[in-house]
Amino acid sequence: MIIIDSSGQILFANRQVSTLFGYAAAELVGSPIEILLPERFRASHAGHRTAYMDNVRIRHMGSGFDLIGLRKNGTEFPVEIGLSPMKQGGEIKVAAAIRDVTERKHAEQALREARRDAEHANLAKSRFLATASHDLRQPLQTLGLLNGALRRMIRDEECREVLREEELAIDAMSRLLNALLDISKLESGAIKLDLIDFEIAPLFEQLGRDFAGIAADKGLRLAIDAPIVSVHSDPALVTQVLRNLLSNAIKYTPQGSVELRGDASSNGVRFTVSDTGVGIDPEQIALIFDEFYQIGVSPNSSRDGYGLGLSIVQRVARLLNFDVTVDSEPGKGSQFSFELPVAATVNRGDGTAISRELPTQDVANITHHILLVEDEPRVRNAMRTLLKVEGYRVTACATAGEAQQILRGSDPFDLLVTDYHLEGGSTGTQVISDAREFRGPSFKAILVTGDTSSAVSEMESDAHLRITSKPINPDELLAVVKELIA
Numbered sequence: 001m002i003i004i005d006s007s008g009q010i011l012f013a014n015r016q017v018s019t020l021f022g023y024a025a026a027e028l029v030g031s032p033i034e035i036l037l038p039e040r041f042r043a044s045h046a047g048h049r050t051a052y053m054d055n056v057r058i059r060h061m062g063s064g065f066d067l068i069g070l071r072k073n074g075t076e077f078p079v080e081i082g083l084s085p086m087k088q089g090g091e092i093k094v095a096a097a098i099r100d101v102t103e104r105k106h107a108e109q110a111l112r113e114a115r116r117d118a119e120h121a122n123l124a125k126s127r128f129l130a131t132a133s134h135d136l137r138q139p140l141q142t143l144g145l146l147n148g149a150l151r152r153m154i155r156d157e158e159c160r161e162v163l164r165e166e167e168l169a170i171d172a173m174s175r176l177l178n179a180l181l182d183i184s185k186l187e188s189g190a191i192k193l194d195l196i197d198f199e200i201a202p203l204f205e206q207l208g209r210d211f212a213g214i215a216a217d218k219g220l221r222l223a224i225d226a227p228i229v230s231v232h233s234d235p236a237l238v239t240q241v242l243r244n245l246l247s248n249a250i251k252y253t254p255q256g257s258v259e260l261r262g263d264a265s266s267n268g269v270r271f272t273v274s275d276t277g278v279g280i281d282p283e284q285i286a287l288i289f290d291e292f293y294q295i296g297v298s299p300n301s302s303r304d305g306y307g308l309g310l311s312i313v314q315r316v317a318r319l320l321n322f323d324v325t326v327d328s329e330p331g332k333g334s335q336f337s338f339e340l341p342v343a344a345t346v347n348r349g350d351g352t353a354i355s356r357e358l359p360t361q362d363v364a365n366i367t368h369h370i371l372l373v374e375d376e377p378r379v380r381n382a383m384r385t386l387l388k389v390e391g392y393r394v395t396a397c398a399t400a401g402e403a404q405q406i407l408r409g410s411d412p413f414d415l416l417v418t419d420y421h422l423e424g425g426s427t428g429t430q431v432i433s434d435a436r437e438f439r440g441p442s443f444k445a446i447l448v449t450g451d452t453s454s455a456v457s458e459m460e461s462d463a464h465l466r467i468t469s470k471p472i473n474p475d476e477l478l479a480v481v482k483e484l485i486a
Contacts, residue, residue, distance in 0.1 A: 002096045003086075006053050008033045008046065011093065020100055022072035033096075038070045056085035056092055069098065078105045136177055137450050138376050140471035144170050145382035148474020152389040174471045193319065197343030198235045200262050200269065201226045207239070207260065211246050213479065220250060221257040229262070230343035231269050237316045238271075238340065241324075244313050245273040245336050253277030253333070268342045274335040280328040288326070368414035368485050372396040373403045373431050374448075375423045383417070386474050387481070400426035400434070407438045414485055420449030432465065444484045448472060 003012040013028040021028075021036055028035070033049070034042040052059070061067060061081045069079040082097040147170060151163045204226035215222035231238075242260065249258045256276030263270045280288060288310050317324050317338060328334035370387055374380035375398045384396045395411065397403050400422050407413075416435050418428035432445045442464050450470040466480045 002028075002033070002098065004033050004094050004096065006092050008049050010035075017098070020071075020098065021069065027072075036069055036098075038068055038076055041068065052083070052094075053092065056094065057083075058085070059083045069100075077102050137470040138379055140170065140174050140177065142376075142378040142382045144174065144471050145379065145386045145474050145477075148478070149382065149386040149389045152386075170471075171473060174473075177471075193234050194236065195232060195234055197230050197232050199228075199230045201228060203235065203239060203242075204260060204262065207242055207246060209483075210243075211250065211258075214247075215250055215258060218250060218253070219255065220253055222250075223257060223259040225259065225261040227262050227264060227269070229264065229269055231340040232343045233320055233340045237320060241313050241316050241338070242271065242273065244310065248310060249273050249275035249277065249334070249336075256333070265339055267339050270337055270339045272335060272337045274333065276333040279330040279332050280326070280334055281330055285326050285328065367391050367393060369393045369395070369412055370415045370417055370481070371403065371406060371413045371435075373398070373400070373416070373418035373422065373428065375399060375419060375421075379419075383477075386477070387417075390478055390481075392481070399423050400431050403431050404434050404438075407435050413439065414444070415481065416443065416445040417481070418445065418447060420447055446477075446480055446484065448477075 001012075001014045002010055002017055004010055010028050010031050010033055013023075013025050015025070017023070017028065018025055023035075034045055037045055059082070061083065067079050067081060068076050070076055078101050080099045080101050082099075084095045084097070086093045086095060144167075147163055147167050151160060151167070154160055154163065204224050208222065208224040212222055246258065246260060253275040254277065258273070258275045261272045261274070263272065313324060313336075320340075322338045322340065324336060324338045326334065326336055370392050372380065372384055372387070372394055374383060374396070377398075380396050380398065384394045387394045395406060395413075397406060403416075403418070413435075416432060418431045420428040422428065422431070428447045428449065432443075432447065435445065436443045444464045445466075447465060447467045448470060449467065464484075466484060468477060468480060
């Protein structure tokens, strides 16, 4: 604490000033306050002091900018100062409370450096995940496609059995890779929210198409009940949550039904996935969102899946700021629910629901001409082989420019199959746009991608387009091809 008069002369300095600045009290009293400032600031400070004396007030200095104090030994250090004017007789005096903020400044600098390092680390993680997502999926994509082609070419039963085992291994690797990459993206902050208003019905329709065959293979009834209403959230992440919940419900339901509903609630729209499956013991409900936890599966036993789906659901729920509630009874089934706010700018309509059961389609395969666009040679050759073995005529190319030249020609095509990321920064969406410019707006296409961006997700409502995730199962790819051509 220092007290000065209107001319800036020090009248009083307490013991802490001597400790802080290294002067004895006798050396300070009678000296100008500028003795405690570095030489380079003294002239300007005298002007600031004179202006302050003309308009005295309580004032805090040093927050948001740097003030520097000077010790007797010549060392400098950062300070904050609080000024309080006092009247004594007819004269104004000012008490200055001086605080050494060296430690705080060091902490702030360390925090800035830590934040910068964290931002660099997140950027590095994002680059790694983008590379891993592409480079790890490509060889799996090739393996899966070649396996599918071989299973259609080989007639020896022993060889076919080996290929079936290989197919199971490839499928397990693919599911684990996708789940681990999803969790890594959520953990690293690489996923950026894209909060928009979107309709529920097209999303439910797409989920119904995607899961109808899986449910039918198990003899389950799949019911979809979508209200005509829009919500505000990230459609790609909401889709990911519902996919994991539906996949889990079908997996743990040996017989009966699985249902996806959307119902109006007091807070918005309540999404519910319910099943008639095995159910969950009350003491296990708290554990089901943990990584690698599976109901009724010991850690060392063989697994159908890896117990990562609900962990991803929980992480996405935290990211989108909603809670997932679980209502389950052993032997009677489970119900998973969460709520999203209604869209602010889209009319809710009359709440009429679209409700139907979704059977699988079994369409006879007829030879058609397919244009394949894929820049990775091994994937391109494997996919071309698979499609040819299935009886399709295939024209393959590597770039968007080559595809554009082919589409300008007179060759008839029934379907376009294109990768999303192509050479030179081109995308499959550009190829699809070119195809529809040359061949008409209803030209059918399949977009194969590992990308989860909103730009890709927004295309899912296109009735003439199917989006498939890498690495795609060859049987699933052929099923999508048949569905679109039909």
